[in-house]
Amino acid sequence: MRPIQRFTMHRLLLQVVLVITVGSMAMTLLNAQTTAVPMSANPLQPTSFGFSCNFDRPDACQRAQWIKTESRPGTLRMHDTGTTWQRLTSGPGSYRWANLDLWLDAIAAHQPLAVLFTFNRVPCWNVRESRSECMGRGSPGSPDPPRDLTSNGSPSFNEFVDAVTKHCSPAHHCVKDYIKYFEMWNEPNTPRYWNGTPDQLYDMVKPAAAIVRANVPGVQISTPAPFMAVNPDWMDQWLALENKKGRISDIYGFHVYLGPGDKWLTQTNAPEKRYIENVVEMVNKKNNAGWTTTPWMNTETGFLGSGPYYCPTDKGATDAICSAFMARWLIAQYGLGAQSIDWYWFSSIGQEDGTYNHLMQWLIGSHFQRACSHEGSIVECPLVQANGNEALIVWDFNVECRGNTCGTPTSYNAKPQFRTATDLYGSSSTIPSNHTVRIGASPTLLTMQ
Numbered sequence: 001m002r003p004i005q006r007f008t009m010h011r012l013l014l015q016v017v018l019v020i021t022v023g024s025m026a027m028t029l030l031n032a033q034t035t036a037v038p039m040s041a042n043p044l045q046p047t048s049f050g051f052s053c054n055f056d057r058p059d060a061c062q063r064a065q066w067i068k069t070e071s072r073p074g075t076l077r078m079h080d081t082g083t084t085w086q087r088l089t090s091g092p093g094s095y096r097w098a099n100l101d102l103w104l105d106a107i108a109a110h111q112p113l114a115v116l117f118t119f120n121r122v123p124c125w126n127v128r129e130s131r132s133e134c135m136g137r138g139s140p141g142s143p144d145p146p147r148d149l150t151s152n153g154s155p156s157f158n159e160f161v162d163a164v165t166k167h168c169s170p171a172h173h174c175v176k177d178y179i180k181y182f183e184m185w186n187e188p189n190t191p192r193y194w195n196g197t198p199d200q201l202y203d204m205v206k207p208a209a210a211i212v213r214a215n216v217p218g219v220q221i222s223t224p225a226p227f228m229a230v231n232p233d234w235m236d237q238w239l240a241l242e243n244k245k246g247r248i249s250d251i252y253g254f255h256v257y258l259g260p261g262d263k264w265l266t267q268t269n270a271p272e273k274r275y276i277e278n279v280v281e282m283v284n285k286k287n288n289a290g291w292t293t294t295p296w297m298n299t300e301t302g303f304l305g306s307g308p309y310y311c312p313t314d315k316g317a318t319d320a321i322c323s324a325f326m327a328r329w330l331i332a333q334y335g336l337g338a339q340s341i342d343w344y345w346f347s348s349i350g351q352e353d354g355t356y357n358h359l360m361q362w363l364i365g366s367h368f369q370r371a372c373s374h375e376g377s378i379v380e381c382p383l384v385q386a387n388g389n390e391a392l393i394v395w396d397f398n399v400e401c402r403g404n405t406c407g408t409p410t411s412y413n414a415k416p417q418f419r420t421a422t423d424l425y426g427s428s429s430t431i432p433s434n435h436t437v438r439i440g441a442s443p444t445l446l447t448m449q
Contacts, residue, residue, distance in 0.1 A: 036180045037112040038220075039075065041295065041339045043367040043386065046074025047114040048334065049360055050342030052300065054309075055082040055099075060347045064102035066110060067346050071357035076107065077299055077342040078179075079118035079186055085160055086123045086141030092156060101169035108173040115179040116222070116299065116342070119161075119208075120186035120193050122146050126156055137192065145196040145204065153207035161208040165215035176216045183253055183299060184209060185224035189234035194224075198237045202245060209248045225253040225299050228278045229260040235282065239289035251339070252286045252296040257305035258329050264304070264315040268441065269397040271328040272379065279333055295339040301329070302344040310348040321401040323355040324442040327424055328379070331393055331443060334363060335372040335381045358424045362445050366391070378412065378439075389448040392418065399441040406441040413437075418446040 039047040051073040053061030061067060061081065082099035089095055107115055121141025124134035126148075134142045146154045168174035184205045188194035194201060201224060209221050223242075226234045235254065242248055256278045259265050267273065283296060302309045303322060311322035333341055343349065349356060365386030372381040377398035385391050396410040414421075414435045421437050422428040422445045431437055437444065 036178050037074070037114055038180070039114050039295075039297075039339050041334070041337055041367075043365050044334060044363045046072065046360070046364060048075075048338070048340050048363070049073035049356075050075035050077055050114075050116070050299070050340050051346030052077040052342050052344050053080050053347070054345045055080050057345070060345050064099075064106040066106060069346065069349060069353045069357075071349075071353055071360055073343070073346065073360075074112070075114040075116060075340050075342060077116045077118060077183075078103065079120065079183075079300070080345075083117070084121045084139075084141055085119065085157070086121045088164070089123050089125075089160060091125050093159065095163060097167060097169075100164070100167060100175075101171075104167075104169040104173040104175065104178060105171050107178050108171070111178075113178075114181060114340070116181040116183055116340075117164075117175075117179045118183040118186050118225075118299075122157075143191055143193050143195040145194075145200050149196075149200060149204055151203050154204045157204055157208055158211055161211045162215065165212055180216065180218055181220050181222065181251070182209075182212050182216075183222040183225055184248070187227040187230075187255060188224045188238075189226040189231045198234065198241055202238070202241045202248075206246065206248055220250045221248060222251040222253040222297065222299070223249040225255050227300075227305065228254055228256040228282060229305050232278075232281065235285050236289075239285065239291065243289060250294070252291060252294050253299045254282045254296075255300040255305075256282065256298055257301050257303070258325060259304040259312075262304055262306040262308075262315075264312050264317045266316060268400055269377070271325045272332065272374070272397055275329065275332045279336065283336060296337065297340045297342070298333060298338060299340070299342045300344050301341055308348075309345040310350050311352060318401060318404055319351045320404050320406050320442075323352050323424065324395075324401060324406050326352055327355055327359050327443050328395060328397070330359060331363075331381055332372050332379075335368045335370070335383075337368075337371075355424045358426055362393070362422075378410070385447065387449075390417065391448070392446045393443050394437075394439055394446060395441060395443045396439050397441065399439075401441050410439050411436050412439045414446050417448050420447045420449060421445070422447065 081103055124131050126146045127142040127144040128147055129144055146156050148154050148156050165175050186193050188201050212219055304312055311317055311319055366383045369382045372379055377396050379395050381393040383391050414431055414437045419431055420428055421431055424442055
């Protein structure tokens with residue numbers, strides 16, 4: 001009897017060990033699936049820098065191929081990843097999850113990361129226009145409201161949102177664990193993406209947003225993001241709807257590009273002018289509606305809003321100008337409090353990748369003390385670095401870039417506490433005893449060390 005008892009005890013111990021081991025593996029898997037990170041503007045984090053793709057271009061993350069750039073933004077915006085309502089469904093309740101599964105697995109392999117899912121395009125099977133009209137816009141899907149939309153919402157959209165937010169890939173990577181930000185519609189103020197009224201979109205989005213909140217723990221919901229170059233008053237109507245009928249959004253989002261259309265801006269102060277006329281205006285709309293504490297994001301930006309999305313050297317730009325303009329454009333927005341700025345079709349960033357990477361190194365862990373300001377053409381952006389030291393980013397927007405270089409003819413008197421000047425090419429120099437620094441069109445970082 002004793003040997004049997006020893007064997008029984010041994011088997012029991014093995015079972016206990018197996019249970020503990022399996023439980024530990026389950027907990028490890030659970031922890032691995034909850035590594036999505038929150039965005040932050042204070043201090044700035046890798047998630048403050050976002051990228052998006054272009055699904056129909058082989059060089060732009062097609063089939064979830066990750067960006068190969070030196071810089072590694074910490075937020076992925078999933079617009080144009082082949083995960084629209086149109087692409088993921090073939091009919092009512094019929095789903096094609098392959099694209100989403102590819103992305104969920106890729107996202108899981110590139111943690112930590114913040115992910116923003118964007119709803120847009122109604123499936124052709126769910127609208128009144130003909131299929132040929134629906135499929136004839138370049139990207140499949142319709143801007144028309146779904147045929148079942150009423151003042152109480154769209155049952156078909158609710159069903160899709162519920163299915164998406166509950167979905168897991170075959171590798172057990174789930175939307176609820178990896179995607180914590182949802183943009184409720186892409187550019188609804190343009191006929192390309194929404195032909196309905198703001199009221200109709202609100203009626204469709206409100207019950208769907210409640211479904212997202214129920215299915216995704218810790219979710220943050222962004223307003224539909226209008227394209228500032230078209231009917232900027234659309235956002236005023238949306239804010240009024242949320243204030244009147246009930247808040248839906250945790251975050252305020254919009255799209256503003258450095259250039260509004262397909263023409264390059266030649267003025268030396270182009271980034272600052274666009275920033276004041278568009279970004280500041282959009283943030284003012286939010287604040288004037290009583291949303292002063294609501295964080296904001298520019299969830300789609302780039303060089304030209306209508307393309308090309310790379311540095312438009314065929315339209316008079318140079319890589320030196322693009323690098324200087326891009327850096328100034330982003331710095332000004334972060335100085336105003338942007339939580340995240342997403343660069344569209346990031347793989348097209350080209351030679352500006354190095355500048356973007358150095359800018360990330362400058363800003364991650366830092367926070368701006370206040371918005372950038374200017375005296376004449378000299379712009380100053382004060383910040384506090386991760387080590388607690390004061391720093392200053394400064395440039396002169398009247399300096400022209402010629403060829404592949406931006407001149408530095410302006411003498412700037414730095415405050416005595418600053419000892420080092422660093423440019424966006426990674427080159428640093430000691431500030432002389434007379435505190436004079438040569439600055440130009442490209443930003444310079446002044447630090448205490």
